[in-house]
Amino acid sequence: MHRVHRRRILTAGAGAGLSLLLSRWLERHALADGPAAPPARATSIIVLWMNGGPSHIDTWDPKTGKTGGSHKSIATSVPGLRISEHMPQLAKVANKLAVVRGMTSKEGNHQRAQYLLRTGYSPNPTVSHPSLGAWMSLRRGAVPNGLPPFVSLGGPSVGGGFFGVQHGPFVAQPPGAAPPNVAYGPFVDAERFEARRKLLADADARFAKETGDVKVEGRRAVYEQAYKLMHSAHIKAFDVSEEPASVRAAFGDAPFGQGCLAAVRLVAAGVRFVEVTLDGWDTHQDNFGRTKRLMGTLDPAMSHMLLELGKRGLLDHTLVVWMGDFGRTPRINGNDGRDHYPAAWSAVLAGAGVRGGVVHGATDAEGAKVVRDPVRVPDLLATIATIGGLDPHDTAMSPAGRPISLTDGGTPVRELLAP
Structure with a gap:
């Protein structure tokens, strides 16, 4: 049985290039609400x-x-x-x-x-x-x-x-x-894209559980932001x-x-x-x-x-x-x-x-x-x-x-x- 590698999933997803534009990973240390800010x-x-x-x-x-x-x-x-x-x-x-x-x-x-x-x-x-x-x-x-x-x-x-x-x-x-890499890739429709998102989420969850790597949450946040941008009607503001x-x-x-x-x-x-x-x-x-x-x-x-x-x-x-x-x-x-x-x-x-x-x-x-x-x-x-x-x-x-x-x-x- 062929093993599905997490790295391959990451590179296969539509919008991967867009996600990489969002740069580094998120560390989940406590970022408490700040003091009352001025108006x-x-x-x-x-x-x-x-x-x-x-x-x-x-x-x-x-x-x-x-x-x-x-x-x-x-x-x-x-x-x-x-x-x-x-x-x-x-x-x-x-x-x-x-x-x-x-x-x-x-x-x-x-x-x-x-x-x-x-x-x-x-x-x-x-x-x-x-x-x-x-x-x-x-x-x-x-x-x-x-x-x-x-x-x-x-x-x-x-x-x-x-x-x-x-x-x-x-x-x-x-x-x-308009930003590049915001459309589904070749031979990818909405149904296949959502299936890939679920597969990636499952792989991330397993990887995080096995390794305790806090970077996983950062990568998850990156892909979620990319997903929202891909499907935002306001993306035309860039153009x-x-x-x-x-x-x-x-x-x-x-x-x-x-x-x-x-x-x-x-x-x-x-x-x-x-x-x-x-x-x-x-x-x-x-x-x-x-x-x-x-x-x-x-x-x-x-x-x-x-x-x-x-x-x-x-x-x-x-x-x-x-x-x-x-x-x-x-x-x-x-x-x-x-x-x-x-x-x-x-x-x-x-x-x-x-x-x-x-x-x-x-x-x-x-x-x-x-x-x-x-x-x-x-x-x-x-x-x-x-x-x-x-x-x-x-x-x-x-x-x-x-x-x-x-x-x-x-x-x-x-x-x-x-x-």
């Missing part, structure tokens, strides 16, 4: 992730003199606020923005900085911290219509940490398109082809622009946390040519995201965050580039719960140091969490039995919060 000003959060570390001087904090480079600055709709000449559409909606020019950290390595910006902690080999998106998933709960609560468009993100895979991001590639051509064109035809439009559709469908990645900001060479091109992609996408959220009645319920690894050096290197610089950089907030039209913090004349109102990364994440209805001092028990708080001692920046 959520934002029901959804969109993070525009500038991968590689964008230059603050060439975007939101322009300088004159030897560190300013070749980009010029322009006035905005906010008196006294000037930004890069290559963001003219964002200049028109600057009254909706809170520009944080006092960001500072000590992490100048990409992987460490990206972990810090997503989790509020520097990496620690003893614990895998959950990202802010994972906290939103855990505390705000599943989306009733079958969509994942945490979606990453255009690139990977930090996952669920010790919360487990079901609170990590669903990574959709390419952004703006921007349903939008009018004029709307798609306004966001720009780059994957990032289409991802921003998809993010609007996803939050309209109830997704809690969406991250959209624009890669290419690690400008050690040709900083000015590359940042000009990147802002040419960013400017229409971010500005029209804010406008479209407003038109659809979503901006008052959606927080939009612009951030990246760190800033870039004021000094221009021999390759006409700028290098890693965590000491001073910028982030931007807009939408629900945000005091628009303000600049918080300042750097010196060269953009080298924060001289007023410094903001640490845990403070920024505590601010975002508060707007999203999370208690920034919330804790969960790690697998080692240690209480881990949402951020590493972060305090919300009250000056950024709307009255």
Whole structure:
């Protein structure tokens, strides 16, 4: 008699590719309900992730003199606020923005900085911290219509940490398109698919009983999420082809622009946390040519995201965050580039719960140091969490039995919060 191997069952099931997109396994340690959270000003959060570390001087904090480079600055709709000449559409909606020019950290390595910006902690080999998106998933709960609560468009993100895979991001590639692997495979109908699900569940139960492997529950959760997504009528929220051509064109035809439009559709469908990645900001060479091109992609996408959220009645319920690894050096290197610089950089907030039209913090004349109102990364994440209805001092028990708080001692920046 041929033995049916569990691994073969896993690879045979329709939707297996979709399930793998949901990443790691779930550990069933106690994740008790958190403390009473503040009222959520934002029901959804969109993070525009500038991968590689964008230059603050060439975007939101322009300088004159030897560190300013070749980009010029322009006035905005906010008196006294000037930004890069290559963001003219964002200049028109600057009254909706809170520009944080006092960001500072000590992490100048990409992987460490990206972990810090997503989790509020520097990496620690003893614990895998959950990202802010994972906290939103855990505390705000599943989306009733079958969509994942945490979606990453255009690139990977930090996952669920010790919360487990079901609170990590669903990574959709390419952004703006319907996810692949959501239909039954060849020669598979609904009846056969359900039979395979039952066979897999039986194999999982037996495997868990025989081995005591807690990872089984995580895999079960992954497949259940995939099943719900496959059968959700709201999966079309990923697909921007349903939008009018004029709307798609306004966001720009780059994957990032289409991802921003998809993010609007996803939050309209109830997704809690969406991250959209624009890669290419690690400008050690040709900083000015590359940042000009990147802002040419960013400017229409971010500005029209804010406008479209407003038109659809979503901006008052959606927080939009612009951030990246760190800033870039004021000094221009021999390759006409700028290098890693965590000491001073910028982030931007807009939408629900945000005091628009303000600049918080300042750097010196060269953009080298924060001289007023410094903001640490845990403070920024505590601010975002508060707007999203999370208690920034919330804790969960790690697998080692240690209480881990949402951020590493972060305090919300009250000056950024709307009255």
